[in-house]
Amino acid sequence: MNKRGKLAYNAFIVIVAALAAMAIGAIILAAVGADIFKAYLVILTEPLKDMIGITEIVVRAIPLSIIALGIAIAFRSGILNIGAEGQMMMGILASSAVAIALPGLPTYVLIPLAVLAGAAGGAIWGGIAGVLKARLGVNEILSTVMLNYIAAQFYTFLLRGPMMDPEELVTGSGTPQTVRIPKAAWLDRLLPGTRLHSGVFIALGLAVLVFLLLWRTSAGFKMRAAGAEAKAARYAGVRVESYLIIAMLLSGACAGIAGSVEILGVHRRAIEGVSGGYGFTGIVVALFGGLHPVGIIPASLFFGLLLIGADMTQRLASVPANMVLVLQGAIILAIVSARQFMNNPYVQDRISRFVARVAGKPQPPVHPGPDASCPDPSDSIDPCLADEADEGTEETAR
Amino acid sequence: MNSGSFLLNILILGVPFSVALLLAGLGEMINQRAGIFNLGCEGIMAMGAFVGFLPPYFLAKTALAGSANLIGIMLAILVGALLGLLFALVVVTFRAPQGIAGIGLQMLGWGTAGTLFRHYVGGVTGVPGIQPLPIPGLSRIPFLGPVLFNHTILVYGAFLLVPVFWYVLFKTPWGLKVRAVGTYPRAADSMGIRVARVRYQALALGGAMAGLAGAYLSLAQARMFADDLIAGRGFIAVALVYFGRWHPVGVMGGALLFSLAQTLQLSIQVAGIKFPYEFAVMLPYILVIVVLALVRKAKMVGPTELGKPFDREQRV
Numbered sequence: 001m002n003k004r005g006k007l008a009y010n011a012f013i014v015i016v017a018a019l020a021a022m023a024i025g026a027i028i029l030a031a032v033g034a035d036i037f038k039a040y041l042v043i044l045t046e047p048l049k050d051m052i053g054i055t056e057i058v059v060r061a062i063p064l065s066i067i068a069l070g071i072a073i074a075f076r077s078g079i080l081n082i083g084a085e086g087q088m089m090m091g092i093l094a095s096s097a098v099a100i101a102l103p104g105l106p107t108y109v110l111i112p113l114a115v116l117a118g119a120a121g122g123a124i125w126g127g128i129a130g131v132l133k134a135r136l137g138v139n140e141i142l143s144t145v146m147l148n149y150i151a152a153q154f155y156t157f158l159l160r161g162p163m164m165d166p167e168e169l170v171t172g173s174g175t176p177q178t179v180r181i182p183k184a185a186w187l188d189r190l191l192p193g194t195r196l197h198s199g200v201f202i203a204l205g206l207a208v209l210v211f212l213l214l215w216r217t218s219a220g221f222k223m224r225a226a227g228a229e230a231k232a233a234r235y236a237g238v239r240v241e242s243y244l245i246i247a248m249l250l251s252g253a254c255a256g257i258a259g260s261v262e263i264l265g266v267h268r269r270a271i272e273g274v275s276g277g278y279g280f281t282g283i284v285v286a287l288f289g290g291l292h293p294v295g296i297i298p299a300s301l302f303f304g305l306l307l308i309g310a311d312m313t314q315r316l317a318s319v320p321a322n323m324v325l326v327l328q329g330a331i332i333l334a335i336v337s338a339r340q341f342m343n344n345p346y347v348q349d350r351i352s353r354f355v356a357r358v359a360g361k362p363q364p365p366v367h368p369g370p371d372a373s374c375p376d377p378s379d380s381i382d383p384c385l386a387d388e389a390d391e392g393t394e395e396t397a398r
Numbered sequence: 399m400n401s402g403s404f405l406l407n408i409l410i411l412g413v414p415f416s417v418a419l420l421l422a423g424l425g426e427m428i429n430q431r432a433g434i435f436n437l438g439c440e441g442i443m444a445m446g447a448f449v450g451f452l453p454p455y456f457l458a459k460t461a462l463a464g465s466a467n468l469i470g471i472m473l474a475i476l477v478g479a480l481l482g483l484l485f486a487l488v489v490v491t492f493r494a495p496q497g498i499a500g501i502g503l504q505m506l507g508w509g510t511a512g513t514l515f516r517h518y519v520g521g522v523t524g525v526p527g528i529q530p531l532p533i534p535g536l537s538r539i540p541f542l543g544p545v546l547f548n549h550t551i552l553v554y555g556a557f558l559l560v561p562v563f564w565y566v567l568f569k570t571p572w573g574l575k576v577r578a579v580g581t582y583p584r585a586a587d588s589m590g591i592r593v594a595r596v597r598y599q600a601l602a603l604g605g606a607m608a609g610l611a612g613a614y615l616s617l618a619q620a621r622m623f624a625d626d627l628i629a630g631r632g633f634i635a636v637a638l639v640y641f642g643r644w645h646p647v648g649v650m651g652g653a654l655l656f657s658l659a660q661t662l663q664l665s666i667q668v669a670g671i672k673f674p675y676e677f678a679v680m681l682p683y684i685l686v687i688v689v690l691a692l693v694r695k696a697k698m699v700g701p702t703e704l705g706k707p708f709d710r711e712q713r714v
Contacts, residue, residue: 024506028510028513028514031514032513032514032517032518033517080497080498082501132687132690132691136690136691138687138690138691139637139640139690141437141497141500141501142633142636142637142686142687142690143687143690145630145633146630146633146637146683146684146686146687147683147687149629149630149680149683150680150683150684153676153677153679153680154676154680156676157674157676157677160676161674280501280505283498283501284505287498318517319513319517320512320513320516320517322509322512322513322516322625323509323513324509325505325506325508325509325512325513326505326506326509326510326513327509328502328505328509329441329502329503329504329505329506329507329508329509329510330502330506331502332498332499332501332502332505332506333484333488333494333499333502333503333506336488336492336494336495336498336499336502337487337488337492337494337499339494340492340493340494341492346711
């Protein structure tokens with residue numbers, strides 16, 4: 001297949017995958033009796049109609065992109081971090097605790113301190129799963145999912161108990177929330193009348209940092225090598241287990257920073273439901289963005305749009321906002337299915353011959369060249385996903 | 399409350415609580431024996447719980463009210479099997495990475511159940527559900543009676559499925575095929591076993607079991623539906639299979655262990671013991687992690703090709 005054919009082919013696969021995901025969504029929309037076309041139109045265009053909508057998309061995209069960057073680090077290193085939700089909650093707790101405990105500090109000390117505390121909280125929570133995976137072979141998907149549930153309980157425990165706003169006890173309303181964090185720790189609002197805050201620069205800065213880490217340092221190269229082919233990396237002297245733990249620490253730190261930025265920039269106090277599914281949407285954003293910062297930034301804006309749009313369909317097209325979960329699930333299934341077609345030279349070869357036959361142009365079967373049949377795994381679009389579940393065999397071999 | 403009745407309460411609740419985990423775990427065991435790691439179990443259970451709940455909710459005042467529970471269970475099994483086949487399409491035919499595809503299926507099932515529930519039902523509503531069916535005579539035995547013989551028919555059925563699954567897996571040709579495609583698909587393929595077809599069948603069965611488990615939760619255990627009804631039981635079921643070493647009896651033991659942890663948590667609240675409620679709720683989830691950490695990989699007897707897609711045309 002020549003280069004143009006390949007591009008057309010990949011574009012075709014992407015379009016088919018997108019249509020498949022939208023078709024699954026359409027089935028559910030039809031099941032709730034909504035006007036399918038109108039519902040999609042509302043989701044995709046309604047938030048863009050005024051300034052508030054557009055800034056709210058960016059407000060959602062900030063934590064989404066930061067979480068997705070962390071997930072990309074983990075996935076690239078061969079460890080599937082599903083625990084961003086819990087890591088984010090731990091980050092929120094640590095960050096708000098620091099901000100509340102040190103009210104007297106000036107802004108330029110307090111904000112970095114609070115963000116770092118958030119990073120530490122998330123990193124600890126992610127690191128647990130990393131250590132369990134590297135040292136005891138515990139499946140990281142299961143452990144991170146369980147840590148999500150544990151973190152959620154710990155979060156409500158602290159908000160209803162030790163960290164609860166004393167005012168709530170006096171007035172007796174008992175809302176589980178902390179006191180307002182000191183003004184010195186607030187991230188500035190950029191536009192009056194909107195919630196757009198300076199956390200957007202933190203997100204962009206982190207995107208650059210993650211790119212530099214993964215593609216411009218030897219540690220990043222080793223992490224990607226460990227993710228692409230653990231055995232080969234180990235043979236080349238990479239301490240795969242250590243890099244797994246480092247990847248989970250960094251991944252958790254990103255989720256913790258996302259929680260911290262959300263508190264300092266939007267809510268200004270820890271309340272219930274701050275994480276609200278960002279941890280799971282972040283997975284979709286990371287996959288949609290090709291596990292690369294350059295893709296993750298636009299992907300986070302797109303899913304910010306989806307989240308707001310789904311809220312709006314509730315009002316405008318009477319479709320429950322849970323619809324966004326359906327779309328996210330369908331998109332994940334479509335993406336992982338499509339990758340199989342995009343990276344497989346054999347399928348490409350077969351389809352190109354089929355196209356040639358239909359078009360009537362006889363074409364000799366081309367042997368896939370060395371590049372096509374054996375792409376450099378560290379640069380392929382999803383190295384981590386190629387061989388994720390090395391359950392059992394690898395351990396026994398060692 | 400004295401300690402004797404405290405313990406008895408835990409046991410009485412523990413047996414029915416284990417059923418959802420047991421049913422889903424048995425299905426997941428078949429999936430994993432066939433080499434497929436189905437993390438979408440949680441999402442399938444959510445869908446099963448939702449569609450199982452619908453007939454009793456809508457048919458309550460009609461002539462079909464008597465068989466509404468049965469219709470619900472059948473629907474849940476059907477929807478579960480269909481979702482299992484959808485997962486098979488993604489991970490067997492398209493050979494997508496199973497872990498992340500499972501998370502996708504979980505979101506899809508969870509989101510769909512939530513969306514349809516909000517639209518058709520709205521708020522949390524109870525249904526009469528399935529009533530307990532004490533076994534005459536046996537249920538009067540002190541201590542053992544209420545623990546073992548005073549449950550809904552699904553509880554007895556679920557425990558009877560343990561020997562059935564053992565027989566199917568180890569004594570029938572189909573069971574041998576399932577184990578073959580999960581252990582050495584290339585050899586199975588050269589012996590004329592259609593790997594993809596067996597994996598499709600296993601996933602359909604696993605999905606049906608997860609759907610049934612969901613329907614059990616909404617019809618017999620909680621007798622209502624809510625968004626967070628499943629609360630991670632699907633993921634716990636996946637962990638149970640590791641813990642139970644891919645054997646039906648092991649899965650049953652694991653299901654009982656986890657349900658005891660859950661009822662202990664409930665009993666602590668009911669008995670008014672001074673202990674933060676949230677920490678009690680964490681208990682089963684912590685137990686999962688501890689158990690997974692203790693099961694040593696080296697001694698595992700599980701399917702060696704678990705999680706790896708099979709490509710007939712790939713050179714080895």
